Amino acid sequence: MHLPLPTGVIDPPRPPRLAMLGGTFDPVHLGHLRSAVELLEVLELDRVHLIPASVPPLRGEPRVSPEERLLLLRLGIGDTPGLVADPRELHREGPSYSADTLASLRKEFGVDARLVMALGHDAFLRLADWHEPERLFAMAHLVVIDRPDHEAPLSAALDALITGREVDSPDALMARPAGGLLRLALPTRMAISATEVRRRLAEGNSVRYLLPEAVEHHLLAHGLYRY
Known part of the structure; x- marks a missing residue:
């Protein structure tokens, strides 16, 4: 028997749900953007913050400036609902540590917000080498986006880091x-590589259908990556 709720009692509002999808976006391509849209849908998020790294700690220097990569990201997102080009790492000096970015988002959205850091399987395999990896889990959930071309055994350090943390569904994650x-195989799984995009641009080959049209037009008009 279900007793009726007392008059005037309403359900508390759902805590906000948001994800951080970081990277160099050098340049942003359709794989990045399609992954963000599918994350939004599968996890029932309110927003996905796409956050370009200013100085990525574990990668080489991006080919174009942070400001140009942010502009390309904004062009790529356009008016897509729920996707946000977030410049917060560009306003911070020094390396772009994900733990610091998550702390900033946590402070902005509150202790009850369901905060997710999404990353690809290749980046996940190096997670134990990141700056303060345990702090990532104190700030957020991690969602690993499986990629068709990245499969490898976990290191002992990574296995120890994630022991006891894995769940098997978005509902369990958001509890x-x-x-x-959570390991997540997104529906489309577009295996587009920014490295391949840069190579094609440098060689003067077509990048049609790899990039959003507005991004392609801007790159070609300004001769970016043509060296």
């Missing part, structure tokens, strides 16, 4: 504000 790990 708490942070601390979980």
Whole structure:
């Protein structure tokens, strides 16, 4: 028997749900943007913050300036609902540590927000080498986006880091504000590589259907990556 709720009692509002999808976006391509849209849908998020790294700690220097990469990201997103080009790492000096970015988002959206850091399987395999990896789980959940071309065994350090954290569904992940790990095979799984895009641009080959049209037009008009 279900007792009726007392008059005037309403359900509390759902805590905000948002994801951070970071990277160099050098340049942003359709794989990045399609992954963001599918994350939004599968996890029932309110927003996905696409955050360009200013100085990525574990990668080489991007080919174009942070400001240009942010502009390309904004062009690529256009008016897509729920996607945000977030410049917060460009306003910070020094390396772009994800733990600091998550702390900034946590401070902005509150302790009850369901905060997710999404990353590809290749980046996930290096997670134990990141700056303060345990702090990532204190701030957020991690969602690993499987890629068709990245499969490898986990290192002992990574296995120890994620032990006891893995869940098997978005609902289980969203039961708490942070601390979980979910592996997610997105429906489209577009295996587009920014490295390949840059190579094609440098060689003067077509990048049609690899990039959003507005991004392609801007790159070609300004001769970016043509060296």
